Amino acid sequence: MHMESCGLRCANTVARQAARKGYAMFGFIRPVKSELKVKEADRFQQVYCGLCHAIRARYGRFYTMFLSYDMTFYALVVGSGEVSVPPAERRRCDAHPLTKRACAAPDDALALAADASVLLSYHKFRDNLEDEKGAKRLLAALLCRLGRRGYEKARARLPEADSALREALDDLHECESEKCTSMDRAADASARMTAAVVPHTGDTRERVLRQMFYHTGRWLYLLDAVQDLKDDMKSGSYNPVALRYGLDEPDMTQIKQPLERTLERSLADVCTAFDLLDAQRDAEIIRNIIFLGMPAVTRQVLDGTYQPNGGRGKHGSL
Numbered sequence: 001m002h003m004e005s006c007g008l009r010c011a012n013t014v015a016r017q018a019a020r021k022g023y024a025m026f027g028f029i030r031p032v033k034s035e036l037k038v039k040e041a042d043r044f045q046q047v048y049c050g051l052c053h054a055i056r057a058r059y060g061r062f063y064t065m066f067l068s069y070d071m072t073f074y075a076l077v078v079g080s081g082e083v084s085v086p087p088a089e090r091r092r093c094d095a096h097p098l099t100k101r102a103c104a105a106p107d108d109a110l111a112l113a114a115d116a117s118v119l120l121s122y123h124k125f126r127d128n129l130e131d132e133k134g135a136k137r138l139l140a141a142l143l144c145r146l147g148r149r150g151y152e153k154a155r156a157r158l159p160e161a162d163s164a165l166r167e168a169l170d171d172l173h174e175c176e177s178e179k180c181t182s183m184d185r186a187a188d189a190s191a192r193m194t195a196a197v198v199p200h201t202g203d204t205r206e207r208v209l210r211q212m213f214y215h216t217g218r219w220l221y222l223l224d225a226v227q228d229l230k231d232d233m234k235s236g237s238y239n240p241v242a243l244r245y246g247l248d249e250p251d252m253t254q255i256k257q258p259l260e261r262t263l264e265r266s267l268a269d270v271c272t273a274f275d276l277l278d279a280q281r282d283a284e285i286i287r288n289i290i291f292l293g294m295p296a297v298t299r300q301v302l303d304g305t306y307q308p309n310g311g312r313g314k315h316g317s318l
Helices: 002-023 038-059 062-066 069-081 108-131 134-157 159-178 183-196 204-227 229-235 240-244 256-277 283-303
Strands: 089-091 101-103
Touching (some): 038 062, 038 069, 038 089, 038 108, 038 134, 062 108, 062 134, 069 108, 069 204, 069 283, 108 183, 183 204, 183 240, 204 229, 204 256
C-alpha cells in the first residue's frame, strides 16, 4: 500500500510538471469575465470544477492535471441542449482540501467531457512523443505510460472517436514528415480531432456540433502555430505558418493581416454553427466565449501580448 501511494504521488508530480510545460490542451478558449454576469462567471467555474471531479471519479487523479478551459467549453456546448441547470454541489478537492467549493452536479455532458478530455490528452502525449527530442521526448514517453490505463478506459467508452483521432493524428504526422506547406491540410487533420469527440446522435444537432468543433479545432491549431512560431523556428520543428509564408525569421509584420483573415473565417464558422445550435442551458456563457473571448485571444496572439490563463500563475480561476 505504501509503495502504491508513493507511485501515485510520483505520477501526480510528473503530471503537474508536464501540465506546466504545456502538455495540457491549448487553453485558448475562455470567457471575458468582465462581460459575464456574476452568476454566469460562477457557473463557468462550477463546470470547470465539476469536470475535474468527473475526470477524477472516472479515471483517477492523473488526468485532472491536464484539465483545461477548452474542455470546459466542450462540456458547456455538449450540455447546452438541456433546459435547466441542476443545483450546484459543494465538494472538497486536492486543490482545496480544507473548504468545500461549489461545483456542477454530475451529468451526461460532464461524463462525456471527461472521456473526451482523456482521449485528447493521451493523443497529445502521443503527438509530442513523435515530435519532441531528448528530455522532452522522454517526458512524453513517460506520460504515455502513466496515462495508458486511463486511455484504455476512455477508448472502450468512445471507440469510434478514438479511431477517428488516430486516423487524424496519423494524417497530421504525415503533414509534418512531408513538411507540408498547406496550412489548410495540416489544420484539417487537427480540426477532425476535435470534431471526432462529438457524441453520435444521428440528428441535426450532431451535424451542427461537428461543424462547430471542427472549425474550433482549426482555429486552435492555427492559433497555436502562430503562438509557437518563434520556438518552432528556433528548434526546427514543423510549423505550417512558417512554411506557408516562407519565413526566415519569426517576424509576422507582413503576414499578420492574411493570418487574421484566416482565423476570423474559422471564428465566423463557429459563430454560424452556434446560431444553428439553438442552445438553451449556458447559452450566454457560450456566446461570451465565441463572440468575445476567442476573438480577444486571436488579437492577443497576433499582437504578441497573449499570456496563458490571463497572465495568472495557475489554472483554475477566472
